[in-house]
Amino acid sequence: MAFNMSKCIYCLQEKSANEFSLEHIVPQFLGGAYAPDIFKTRNVCKKCNNNLGLFVDGSFARDSLIGWYLREIDSLNIDTLDKDSIALPLVCMGKVENIKFPDVPADYVCESWLGPFGEQIYWVRPDDTKKPSYIGGNPIDSRRKESTLYCFLTEKSKSYLSLVLKSFSDFESKNNNIRRVLGAEIFDSEGTKIEEIKGFDKRTQLDEDRVSYFYQRKDKVIQGSLCFDIHQSRRFLAKLAIGFINTFYDNPYEILENSYSKILYNLLWLQSNGTGLPKVNGGEDPDQRINEITAISNCITILFLNTGEGLTYTLNLGGKKVFTIKIADTNKGLSLEENKMLILNKNLEKSVFISFREFIDWKLKNVENKDLTELVNISKSSEKILNEMRESSPINFEEVF
Numbered sequence: 001m002a003f004n005m006s007k008c009i010y011c012l013q014e015k016s017a018n019e020f021s022l023e024h025i026v027p028q029f030l031g032g033a034y035a036p037d038i039f040k041t042r043n044v045c046k047k048c049n050n051n052l053g054l055f056v057d058g059s060f061a062r063d064s065l066i067g068w069y070l071r072e073i074d075s076l077n078i079d080t081l082d083k084d085s086i087a088l089p090l091v092c093m094g095k096v097e098n099i100k101f102p103d104v105p106a107d108y109v110c111e112s113w114l115g116p117f118g119e120q121i122y123w124v125r126p127d128d129t130k131k132p133s134y135i136g137g138n139p140i141d142s143r144r145k146e147s148t149l150y151c152f153l154t155e156k157s158k159s160y161l162s163l164v165l166k167s168f169s170d171f172e173s174k175n176n177n178i179r180r181v182l183g184a185e186i187f188d189s190e191g192t193k194i195e196e197i198k199g200f201d202k203r204t205q206l207d208e209d210r211v212s213y214f215y216q217r218k219d220k221v222i223q224g225s226l227c228f229d230i231h232q233s234r235r236f237l238a239k240l241a242i243g244f245i246n247t248f249y250d251n252p253y254e255i256l257e258n259s260y261s262k263i264l265y266n267l268l269w270l271q272s273n274g275t276g277l278p279k280v281n282g283g284e285d286p287d288q289r290i291n292e293i294t295a296i297s298n299c300i301t302i303l304f305l306n307t308g309e310g311l312t313y314t315l316n317l318g319g320k321k322v323f324t325i326k327i328a329d330t331n332k333g334l335s336l337e338e339n340k341m342l343i344l345n346k347n348l349e350k351s352v353f354i355s356f357r358e359f360i361d362w363k364l365k366n367v368e369n370k371d372l373t374e375l376v377n378i379s380k381s382s383e384k385i386l387n388e389m390r391e392s393s394p395i396n397f398e399e400v401f
């Protein structure tokens with residue numbers, strides 16, 4: 001029986017056609033699902049699609065710092081018209097060292113998060129010592145093993161109770177093995193206790209013990225630690241570069257075999273060259289000008305620049321973090337006709353792919369671009385509504401609680 005064989009751009013293995021699946025070169029957590037079709041490919045095997053998505057994209061997205069930046073971007077895209085049903089992002093503060101909730105199993109840790117109005121959230125979840133920088137732990141373990149999220153409200157939460165509760169209940173909502181426990185009792189306007197709160201579990205005796213432990217030591221300082229893993233970022237950046245070779249070169253497999261691509265593969269597959277992992281050219285870009293030019297506070301932007309000696313990309317996370325990486329060091333077969341800019345907004349489910357010149361004209365010279373203006377307008381109203389929410393004083397505290 002003859003099979004149509006194809007080669008996967010990530011593992012470079014020849015496999016039969018039915019072992020391939022659709023891959024978003026720009027992963028979905030950056031809004032890749034809404035990128036133009038040229039950023040989708042079938043040159044990726046199912047195994048790489050799954051594993052690299054889970055562990056390379058996942059590690060990057062869940063890196064404490066990157067996760068923080070991505071959540072900042074999310075909070076600048078809230079729907080101002082519907083503020084009672086939106087959820088705001090939580091921010092990870094790291095693993096807690098000096099809070100010892102009762103009866104936490106030895107292979108579990110307690111991770112601290114902050115809610116939109118300073119609420120304290122403690123996630124008692126399985127530990128993953130292999131990936132200490134991975135906030136939220138190993139995604140497979142956290143799906144398989146039960147964990148518990150304890151949510152404690154602040155005075156301010158009460159003004160926006162439905163928003164706060166939705167932010168807690170939507171948090172990690174794909175992960176269906178999280179029990180959610182609210183560290184407060186809620187009463188209706190008649191003073192009757194509400195027994196069932198949507199998105200939360202009923203407290204067990206253990207939960208009661210842990211909640212009262214929290215209140216006993218409430219005023220003490222909490223010590224936490226955050227951990228970063230530079231290799232995980234490099235793995236992700238190299239994977240993206242390999243994907244862009246597939247997007248922009250007429251003969252991607254030829255480019256993928258050259259010596260510069262070998263550096264990318266060493267990074268992607270964590271192959272040390274004896275003196276540690278190779279550095280990818282460019283790396284984290286300290287150039288503030290590139291950051292300022294490519295930044296949009298509520299979007300992910302990617303600039304593709306033909307340097308004359310090859311192609312680079314600059315990934316900008318809302319102006320908060322910028323990476324510039326060389327994709328390839330040749331222009332042979334490069335199909336990019338001019339420098340291009342991809343602007344992604346996952347929350348609005350949109351992207352804009354235009355020439356860098358058009359982008360600059362819009363950004364620096366105020367030449368109107370309807371699509372871009374539409375993408376950024378929401379951030380102005382988001383900022384306004386967030387400020388209003390954060391400045392407002394709590395109302396009717398006794399009536400709510």
Ligand SMILES: [Zn+2]
Pocket residue numbers: 008009010011012013044045046047048049
């Ligand atoms: Zn593969």
